[in-house]
Structure formats: structure tokens, C-alpha cells
Amino acid sequence: MSHHQALIAPGQTPNPAGAQMAKDESQQYLSFSLGDEIFAIDIRNVREIIQHGAMTVVPLMPEFVRGIINLRGAVVPVIDLQSRFGRVKTEFGKKTCVIIFDVGPDGDKVELGLLVDAVSEVIDIAASAIEPPPQFGTTVQRDFIRGLGKVGSEFIVILEPERALNIDDMVALAEQHQGV
Numbered sequence: 001m002s003h004h005q006a007l008i009a010p011g012q013t014p015n016p017a018g019a020q021m022a023k024d025e026s027q028q029y030l031s032f033s034l035g036d037e038i039f040a041i042d043i044r045n046v047r048e049i050i051q052h053g054a055m056t057v058v059p060l061m062p063e064f065v066r067g068i069i070n071l072r073g074a075v076v077p078v079i080d081l082q083s084r085f086g087r088v089k090t091e092f093g094k095k096t097c098v099i100i101f102d103v104g105p106d107g108d109k110v111e112l113g114l115l116v117d118a119v120s121e122v123i124d125i126a127a128s129a130i131e132p133p134p135q136f137g138t139t140v141q142r143d144f145i146r147g148l149g150k151v152g153s154e155f156i157v158i159l160e161p162e163r164a165l166n167i168d169d170m171v172a173l174a175e176q177h178q179g180v
Contacts (some may be wrong), residue, residue, distance in 0.1 A: 129150040
């Protein structure tokens with residue numbers, strides 16, 4: 001009996017390593033649509049999802065900055081992801097919403113709003129089911145893509161927010177736009 005007790009430390013549950021391993025293998029992503037395409041973003045970056053509402057337009061900003069919103073006293077810029085990808089601006093519809101998320105290095109995170117056509121669902125994608133970004137054939141700049149997640153028989157483009165929504169890059173674009 002004492003020999004058996006030595007194999008499992010006090011307070012330890014059987015097979016904790018196996019349970020931990022399974023948890024680490026799969027990551028949760030928030031999927032959303034832009035037009036007829038589905039994209040996903042790491043759920044750990046997402047703060048909340050809100051209905052699109054009144055935005056204050058900021059003059060001399062690039063087209064993809066649709067405006068700013070007041071979120072409980074904080075000024076949050078809203079980025080039109082369609083426009084950021086070099087496409088036409090998002091048309092507001094019944095399901096159009098804003099994903100509020102954090103972007104930037106740890107300790108220097110900034111809240112941004114991401115204007116999308118519709119939020120779909122939270123999905124689990126195993127690390128082994130994520131392919132590297134394709135060399136060609138995507139409608140999105142390659143370095144904006146973390147990978148392609150295989151969900152069922154389809155691939156979902158997983159965005160790399162640190163690149164696609166890099167604050168320094170967007171400020172540089174704003175300055176170019178202003179001719180500074």
C-alpha cells in the first residue's frame with residue numbers, strides 16, 4: 001500500500017500530464033466573417049464583442065481607421081479590417097460588430113476595435129491542424145497570416161494581429177496619408 005502511495009504524490013490527480021498535454025495542443029480562436037471569407041483570431045487577445053454604433057470620425061486618418069469609440073471612458077480606434085486588407089470599406093449590416101481586443105507587446109498593449117461583418121463562433125484548433133501561411137493565392141498580405149487552421153474539411157485563415165494590426169505600421173501609414 002505504501003509503495004502505491006509513493007507513485008501518486010498527495011494532492012496529485014491521476015494522469016495530470018496527459019490532461020495538460022491535451023489542453024496545450026488545442027487553442028481557442030474567435031472566428032468571424034469578412035464578406036464570404038472566414039477568419040479567426042486568438043481568443044486570448046479578445047476582450048469583448050460589441051454592436052457597431054456611433055463612431056467619431058478622425059480627420060486625416062487612413063481609410064481603414066473608421067473612427068474612434070468611447071468604451072467606458074477609454075478612446076478606442078476602430079479598424080475596418082476589410083479596408084486594412086486593401087479592399088472596399090465594410091458596409092454596415094445587421095450583424096456588423098466590433099471585436100475589442102488587445103494588440104502590442106506585453107506591458108504595452110493597446111485596445112483596438114476591429115470592424116467585421118459578423119462574429120461566428122469560438123472554435124478549437126489543434127496546433128497540429130495549423131498549416132504555415134501559403135506562399136501565394138491568399139487575398140490577405142502573407143505576413144498578416146499566422147497560419148491556416150483546418151476545421152473539418154475547410155481552412156480558416158488565422159490572423160497574426162501583431163502584424164496585421166501593428167500600431168507602428170498604422171501610425172506610419174497615417175503619417176504618409178497626411179503627407180507628414
